[in-house]
Amino acid sequence: MVALSAYLAHAMTLGDRRVFLPGETSAGHHQIEERCELCHSESFADADSIQAACVRCHGEELSQVDDSHPRSKFTDPRNADRVALLDARYCATCHQEHMPRATGEMGLTLPEDYCFQCHQDIGEDRSSHVDLPFSGCAASGCHNFHDNTALYEDFLASHAAGPALIPGATLPQRMPLIPHAPGLTLAQADAPMDALWRPSRERVALWASSSHARAGVNCSDCHAPSQRAGLGAAAWSIEVPPAVCGDCHEGARTGFEAGRHGVRWAAELPAMRPAQARIEMHAESADRRLDCGSCHGAHLFDSAYASVEACLECHSDSHSLAYQTSPHASLTQIGGDSEPIATCAACHLPRIAQGDGSVRVQHNQNATLRPNEKMIRDVCIQCHSLQLSLDALADGELVRRNFAGTPQIHVESIEWASRRTDARASSTEEGSP
C-alpha cells in the first residue's frame, strides 16, 4: 500500500499522470491528456469549470461559424423543459470524455437522438421530413448541430444550380511577399560562426534563397529572437518554436496551435510526434517533431513541398495514399504554372480570401475536417457544385479513395429546399394583386 501510494504520488507530481485516466481519451484530446488540469482545472471543480475549459479551446471556432445552438439558447429559462431532456448548456452532455466504447467516427461521443428532443414536430412544417429516422438528421449530409453555414435552407436553394465542375474555377493565390526590411544576401547572414553553432554552407545558402532573406529576416530573428546577434553562441538556439514564427506569422501560429498538429505546443507540452497519432502514419516518420519547420522545411519555406510532400511523408491512411493517383492531384491552376493546385493543403489547410482582399491560410486543419461539411464553403464549392460537394462528402468510400470516381450517395436536401422556396414564390405570385 505504501509503495502504491508513493508511486501514485510520484505520478501525480513528477511522473506520467496518464495512470490516473479513467478511460482512453478521445481523439485530439489524447494529445494533451497528461495535463489533466487543462480540462478539469487545478482542483477538479464542477461541470461549469469543465465547460469553461471547453470554451477556452473551442469557443472561438464555434463563434466563427455562428454556432446554431449557442449555450445562451439553453440558459434561457423558457427552454428549461428542454434542458431537462438534453442539457445542452454543457458540451459534455453530448461529448463525453474517457468513453472509448461510445466514441464515434468523428473522434467524440455523440448521441443519435439529440435533434429529436426539440425538433420532433418538424414533419408539421416540412412534409419532406415526415417519417425520416431521427438518427439521420446530422448523419446524412443535411444538418450539423453547430456549423450549418453551408447547409441552411436558403444557402442550399441559392446554390441549387451549376455544373458539377465549375468552368474556369480557381483557388485563392498566395499574397505577394511584403518585406519588413531590405532583402539580405548570403554575406549578411548573422549566425555566429563558432564551432558549436556554425550552420552548414548548404543551410545558409538555402536561407539566402528563401523568402525570409528576401523579406530581410536574418538568422538571429529566428534563432536568437530576443538576443540579437553578437551575444555569443549561448544565446542562440537551433530549435525555432512556433511562438517565434508567430511573432511575424501570428494567424498561422494561432491556427496551427488550435489544430491537432500544434495543440501540444499550445498546451506547453513537447511537440507532437506521428508515433503519438491515432491514425495511420509511416513508421519511418514516427519520431519526427511537429513544428512549423516540419511542413515548411527549415530554411526552405517551399509552399509546394508544404502542400503535398510534407503531408505524405507522415500520413499513410488510405485517403492520403490515394492522393497521388486521384483526380485532384493532376489539376493545375488555370493560367498559372504547372504546380498542382488541388493539393492536400488546398482542402485541409485552405487559402481563404478575406473581406479586405487579403488571402490567409487556415493552419488549423480541424477547421475543415469533421464533420466534413465544414469543408464545403471554403474549399469544395470554390470548384464544384454544392450538390456534388454534399454527395461526395457523404460517400465515405469515395472519400477513402480520395474522390476517384463518382458519388454513390445522393443528398436530397437541395431539392427539398428548392421545392419549398419555389412553392412560396408561386403562392406569393398567386396572391399578388
Next chain:
Amino acid sequence: MIRFAPIQTALVSLAWLCACGAPAASGVSPQKMADALHVVLESDRTVYTRNVVNRLQNQEKVIKASEYWKDDKALPLPAQMFRMGAEMAAEKNPGFTYGLLSLWPVNKQNAPVTDTEREGLDYVAKNVGSNFYAEETLGGQQYFTAIYPDTAISDACVSCHNDHKDSPRTDFKLGDVMGGVVVRIPL
C-alpha cells in the same frame, strides 16, 4: 458598437441591481426593473431601425439589410440585432433574460412555449398599447415575466415578414403588433 456602449452600461447596471437582490433594499420592484430594461431595449432597437437600417437601406440606398447579412455583406435586420444582443447579454449571465417572441414567428423556435408566453403574447396583441405581467415557475425557479408589444414601426418590418417564406402570417400592416419582447427576472 461604440454608439451603444452607454446602453450596454445601463443594462449591466440594471442587471447588477437585479442580481444583488436590490429591489427590496432600493425599492426597485421587478416590474419597474423590467420596464426600465424594456425602455432601453426598445429605444436601442428603434434607433437602429430608423437611423441605421431605414436611413441607409431605404432612404440613402447605401447598403441593404439582409437576413444573411454576413454572406450578403449587408446590415443585420433589426430583429437579428436585438437577438444578438440578447445572446451576448445571456453569455454574461446578467441576472435577467430577454427575447423576441411571436404568435406568428418566422422561426418556429420563437413561438411561445410556456403558458405565460402564450397568454401574454395574445394579450398584447389584443390590447393595443398594454403590457402583460405575470409570475411563472420554470425549471423549479420562479420568475417575474413581463411581455411588451412589439409593433411594426417601419415598412421594412411589414414587408419582410409578409414576404418571408417561413412566415405563417402575411397580412401585417404598419402599426400592427407583430409579437412581444419578453423580459424575465428571477425572483
